[in-house]
Amino acid sequence: xxxxxxxxxxxxxxxxxxxxxxxxxxxxxxxxxxxxxxxxxxxxxxxxxxxxxxxxxxxxxxxxxxxxxxxxxxxxxxxxxxxxxxxxxxxxxxxxxxxxxxxxxxxxxxxxxxxxxxxxxxxxxxxxxxxxxxxxxxxxxxxxxxxxxxxxxxxxxxxxxxxxxxxxxxxxxxxxxxxxxxxxxxxxxxxxxxxxxxxxxxxxxxxxxxxxxxxxxxxxxxxxxxxx
Amino acid sequence: xxxxxxxxxxxxxxxxxxxxxxxxxxxxxxxxxxxxxxxxxxxxxxxxxxxxxxxxxxxxxxxxxxxxxxxxxxxxxxxxxxxxxxxxxxxxxxxxxxxxxxxxxxxxxxxxxxxxxxxxxxxxxxxxxxxxxxxxxxxxxxxxxxxxxxxxxxxxxxxxxxxxxxxxxxxxxxxxxxxxxxxxxxxxxxxxxxxxxxxxxxxxxxxxxxxxxxxxxxxxxxxxxxxx
Numbered sequence: 261x262x263x264x265x266x267x268x269x270x271x272x273x274x275x276x277x278x279x280x281x282x283x284x285x286x287x288x289x290x291x292x293x294x295x296x297x298x299x300x301x302x303x304x305x306x307x308x309x310x311x312x313x314x315x316x317x318x319x320x321x322x323x324x325x326x327x328x329x330x331x332x333x334x335x336x337x338x339x340x341x342x343x344x345x346x347x348x349x350x351x352x353x354x355x356x357x358x359x360x361x362x363x364x365x366x367x368x369x370x371x372x373x374x375x376x377x378x379x380x381x382x383x384x385x386x387x388x389x390x391x392x393x394x395x396x397x398x399x400x401x402x403x404x405x406x407x408x409x410x411x412x413x414x415x416x417x418x419x420x421x422x423x424x425x426x427x428x429x430x431x432x433x434x435x436x437x438x439x440x441x442x443x444x445x446x447x448x449x450x451x452x453x454x455x456x457x458x459x460x461x462x463x464x465x466x467x468x469x470x471x472x473x474x475x476x477x478x479x480x481x482x483x484x485x486x487x488x
Numbered sequence: 489x490x491x492x493x494x495x496x497x498x499x500x501x502x503x504x505x506x507x508x509x510x511x512x513x514x515x516x517x518x519x520x521x522x523x524x525x526x527x528x529x530x531x532x533x534x535x536x537x538x539x540x541x542x543x544x545x546x547x548x549x550x551x552x553x554x555x556x557x558x559x560x561x562x563x564x565x566x567x568x569x570x571x572x573x574x575x576x577x578x579x580x581x582x583x584x585x586x587x588x589x590x591x592x593x594x595x596x597x598x599x600x601x602x603x604x605x606x607x608x609x610x611x612x613x614x615x616x617x618x619x620x621x622x623x624x625x626x627x628x629x630x631x632x633x634x635x636x637x638x639x640x641x642x643x644x645x646x647x648x649x650x651x652x653x654x655x656x657x658x659x660x661x662x663x664x665x666x667x668x669x670x671x672x673x674x675x676x677x678x679x680x681x682x683x684x685x686x687x688x689x690x691x692x693x694x695x696x697x698x699x700x701x702x703x704x705x706x707x708x709x710x711x712x713x714x715x716x
Contacts, residue, residue: 285532291539295523304513304564304571308553311519311546318543325536336532343532 275450276387277331279379281338282346282440282447283391284324288339289346290368291317293354297361306358309403313365320394327390341444345436352432359411363422363484366404367429370480374473382450408484423486430477503678504615505559507607509566510574510668510675511619512552516567517574518596519545521582525589534586537631541593548622555618569672573664580660587639591650591712594632595657598708602701610678636712651714658705 294314301307328335355361373395380391412419441448452466481487522542529535556563583589601623608619640647669676680694709715 288532288536288539289527291543292523292527295520295542299517299520304516304567308516308549308564311516311549314523315519315543315546318539318546321536321539336536339532 271446274446277333277338278444278447280324280328282342284321285339285342285346287317287321287324289350291321293350294365297355300358300361302358310365313401323390323394345439349432349436353429359408359418359422360425362404362407363426364429366401367426369401371473371477374476378469405483412485419486426481426486499674502674505561505566506672506675508552508556510570512549513567513570513574515545515549515552517578519549521578522593525583528586528589530586538593541629551618551622573667577660577664581657587636587646587650588653590632590635591654592657594629595654597629599701599705602704606697633711640713647714654709654714
C-alpha cells in the first residue's frame with residue numbers, strides 16, 4: 261500500500277476506497293450529464309455557465325481519482341460497483357428541458373456538498389482535506405436561482421412542475437442510495453459504525469443526518485421559489 | 489477598443505471576432521457532445537479518457553472567449569451566428585455508438601488542429617499565439633487509434649461502417665463550412681483576400697489548403713485502419 265495515513269486498517273481502507281469510488285464516478289457522470297444539458301440553454305451565456313459547472317465536476321473527478329491511486333487502489337475497479345446505480349439515477353432523471361436541467365444541477369450540487377461535509381468528519385485528515393476542497397469548488401450554481409425565479413415570474417405554472425421534478429430527483433437519489441448502502445457493507449459500516457475507530461454514526465445519528473440534509477434541501481427549494 | 493495589436497483596422501477586427509466566435513462556439517459544442525459521448529464507453533477507463541478530451545475543449549473555449557473580451561467584443565454575440573450551423577452539424581452526426589463517437593472525436597480534433605494551424609498564419613501575433621496554444625493542447629486522441637484498430641481486429645465488418653461514418657462527418661463539416669463562408673463575408677475575406685493587409689489566400693491557395701486538409705485527413709484515416 262502507498263504511504264498514507266489511512267494506515268493498515270483494512271476495513272477503514274475498504275470503506276474509503278468505496279467512498280472515493282462513488283464520489284469519483286458520481287462526479288464523472290455529473291460532468292457528462294451537465295455538459296449535455298448545457299445544450300438545452302436558451303442563450304449562449306447560460307450555456308457557457310452550465311458548461312462551466314460541468315467542467316468543475318471533471319476537476320473533482322481527477323482529484324478523487326488521483327487520491328484512489330495514492331491509496332494504491334485501481335480507480336476503475338473502485339468506481340465499478342457504482343456505475344449501475346448512478347446510471348439508473350441519471351436515466352430516471354433525464355431533464356426534458358433547460359429548467360429541469362438547472363434544478364437538477366442545483367439540487368444535485370447542493371445535496372452533494374452537504375453530504376461531502378457530513379462525511380468528511382469521519383475521514384482521515386488527508387482524505388478529509390480533499391473532500392472539503394472539492395466542496396469549496398462547488399456552489400457555483402447561484403446563477404440557477406436567478407434563472408428559475410425569473411421563469412416562475414414569467415409563467416407561474418412552472419413552479420408546480422419544477423417542485424414536482426425536484427421531489428422526483430430526491431426520491432430517485434434516496435432509492436439509489438439505499439441500493440448502494442445495502443450492497444456496500446464497508447461503506448455503510450463507515451457511516452453507521454465508525455469502521456476502524458475513525459468515528460461514525462449510530463442509527464439515531466443517521467436519522468439526524470437525514471433530517472439535516474432534508475432541511476438544507478428545503479432551504480434550497482425556497483431559494484428557488486419552489487415549495488418542497 | 490481594448491488595447492491590442494489588432495489595431496484600428498475594422499475589416500480585420502470583424503474577421504478576427506468572427507473567427508474567434510466560430511472557434512469558441514465550436515469548442516463549447518465539442519465539449520458538450522464529447523462529454524455526452526463519454527457515457528457510451530465500454531469501460532470506465534475509456535469513459536474517463538474521452539471525458540478528459542472533452543474537458544480540454546472547455547479550457548480552449550474559455551481562452552478563446554477571454555480573447556474576445558480583450559478585443560472589446562461581446563462573446564455571446566460573436567458566437568451567435570455560428571450556433572445554427574454548428575448545431576446542425578452535431579445533429580446530423582450524433583454517434584450511434586462508442587466507436588462512432590471515438591472516430592468523430594479523432595476526425596474532428598484532427599481537422600480542427602490542421603485548420604487552426606493554417607489560419608494562424610494570417611493572424612496578428614497575439615491571436616496567433618492563442619490559436620497555436622489551443623492546438624498544442626489538442627491531439628490527446630492517440631488512444632482512439634488503439635481502440636478503433638482493436639475493434640476492427642475483433643470484427644472486420646466494423647471497418648466499412650466506420651469508413652462510411654468518417655466520410656459522412658467530413659461531408660457534413662464541409663456543407664456547414666460552405667454555409668458559414670457564404671454568410672460571413674469578413675471571415676471569408678480574411679481567408680481569401682487577406683483583409684486588413686495581414687496576408688490571405690487567393691482561390692488557388694484555398695484549393696491548396698483543401699488539398700492539404702484532405703491529405704492529412706486521409707493520413708488519419710490510415711492511422712485508424714480505415715480506407716478514406
